[in-house]
Ligand SMILES: NC(=O)C1=CN([C@@H]2O[C@H](COP(=O)(O)OP(=O)(O)OC[C@H]3O[C@@H](n4cnc5c(N)ncnc54)[C@H](O)[C@@H]3O)[C@@H](O)[C@H]2O)C=CC1
Ligand SMILES: Cc1cc2nc3c(=O)[nH]c(=O)nc-3n(C[C@H](O)[C@H](O)[C@H](O)COP(=O)(O)O)c2cc1C
Ligand code: SF4
């Protein structure tokens with residue numbers, strides 16, 4: 001299977017970080033094209049492309065854009081979500097570090113389509129060196145007439161500002177992000193109203209992921225219909241996957257969504273197989289919030305079909321036997337890894353990151369962490385496993401934002417598929433303590 | 435204890451105005467996170483005095499600043515060492531041995547996570563996923579990441595910090 005690259009094709013060209021090189025390699029054509037079209041027609045192209053949000057939820061981008069409210073005299077905003085904090089996910093960072101102009105180009109076209117004259121990039125605070133790279137790209141785009149007042153004489157004005165977060169996973173959730181942009185604690189708001197109706201400063205706001213906005217560039221260049229021909233079914237275009245864990249070649253890969261999970265793990269083009277010749281035990285394919293799958297269910301669906309690297313195939317079977325594409329954070333575990341310990345570190349993560357507004361999430365994540373630590377260290381009881389199951393089931397669906405679900409799902413999946421390993425920790429306390 | 439005057443330089447004040455101008459009229463509170471970053475860079479950490487100063491600059495109540503400063507992990511509410519090592523301990527880093535790295539740094543500097551060395555040079559902290567899982571184990575040190583850590587690399591980093599510190603004294 002040959003690989004199609006739409007986003008990272010030029011990422012390795014020397015000097016691509018700078019405007020001149022980027023432009024020489026075909027950069028900013030999509031802006032020239034879009035500004036000659038009506039904004040609605042740009043939205044239409046994105047609709048035709050079938051592009052789905054790359055931040056994890058997979059919501060159709062064109063549809064979201066068409067939902068933006070347009071009350072008379074009220075400014076609208078586009079906000080780029082660069083908060084990337086989901087364990088296992090480091091694709092947006094790669095894009096911003098190596099080919100920043102692709103994001104800026106996508107932001108200009110998207111701002112035009114949505115009528116946003118002031119657009120923000122909200123980036124996680126820890127990526128402290130990346131704002132310099134982005135601001136440099138913005139300044140260059142502006143110096144060349146692609147940003148600022150009356151871009152390419154189209155009458156469209158646009159400014160892009162970069163704002164750093166300050167260390168809070170929850171600020172990746174779009175309404176928490178908006179609160180943070182307004183200078184507040186990152187406490188999620190109740191949806192609806194969706195940001196597209198009432199967002200930053202109560203104005204209509206579209207929040208999109210870095211990769212989603214970058215994908216608008218090839219969509220404009222090739223046309224939505226052509227883009228939709230890549231991939232399969234409702235998984236159109238290409239997807240960035242950040243791969244890590246016990247593999248030979250960790251890194252960021254662009255795939256078209258017709259390859260199988262097996263190919264992705266074992267082919268030298270991608271992960272290059274399991275490190276040290278070990279056996280594959282399990283995988284979390286879409287960032288820490290999605291269910292872990294044991295090797296057999298990862299490579300083949302419950303129906304015995306090859307599992308493919310796309311939205312539909314990864315979620316085939318629901319949570320009983322499937323998982324999710326999520327943010328594309330692909331974490332691979334070899335036979336030596338302990339699922340109980342890993343589930344504990346994830347529980348610790350979610351307890352640490354809960355904003356504390358909803359009691360099921362605030363209390364539940366704390367309980368799960370405690371129980372998992374006890375089990376991992378060989379001090380657990382059989383009834384703890386059932387208690388753990390009970391707690392996670394009471395969080396799911398009972399909270400303001402999906403962080404609660406995201407904390408519950410990994411625990412549920414670990415018990416569902418690896419119950420014997422939890423039981424072993426109870427029946428072999430001494431070995432577990434080592 | 436605090437000898438530096440809590441006041442931005444002219445240049446920093448200009449930066450503050452530029453930041454405020456990014457947001458809609460009357461929404462200068464939106465500048466809070468960036469201005470707190472600026473204050474932390476200038477004064478090392480966020481004392482009550484510093485937070486009150488930021489509140490006065492943005493014309494908001496001090497409590498609005500405290501609320502925010504305590505919510506986000508990157509703001510230091512007490513003094514930290516000149517060099518802060520924040521080692522990621524989340525799953526993908528753990529697989530690659532982050533526990534050993536944390537223990538090694540702790541032993542070498544004779545501090546536990548959360549502590550600062552007596553000479554005020556180093557602070558060790560644990561962190562949750564920093565978006566470098568493919569380059570694990572890793573830590574954040576100031577503005578930059580140090581990736582693919584090994585014990586030898588840790589030794590070299592610490593030696594370099596000590597060198598730089600004695601050179602700047
Ligand atoms: N990339 C990362 O680092 C992380 C990603 N995630 C992902 O986030 C996902 C959950 O995100 P949510 O935003 O809560 O999902 P969601 O399903 O509520 O929303 C997805 C997007 O569609 C929009 N939307 C949905 N219905 C709409 C409507 N009727 N009108 C207008 N807009 C509408 C929302 O505003 C949002 O932008 C999870 O699936 C997870 O994979 C979670 C943690 C970190
Ligand atoms: C707890 C939590 C954290 C999230 N973190 C991120 C994130 O870091 N980056 C991101 O793009 N989306 C994140 N999301 C999803 C956003 O809420 C939103 O769906 C996304 O930014 C929309 O962009 P898209 O449609 O382009 O995917 C998070 C959601 C939740 C519930
Ligand atoms: S689910 Fe958790 S993180 Fe989300 S709003 Fe409730 S307490 Fe906060």
Ligand code: FES
Nearest residue numbers: 522527564566567
């Ligand atoms: S797990 Fe350490 S950087 Fe992601």
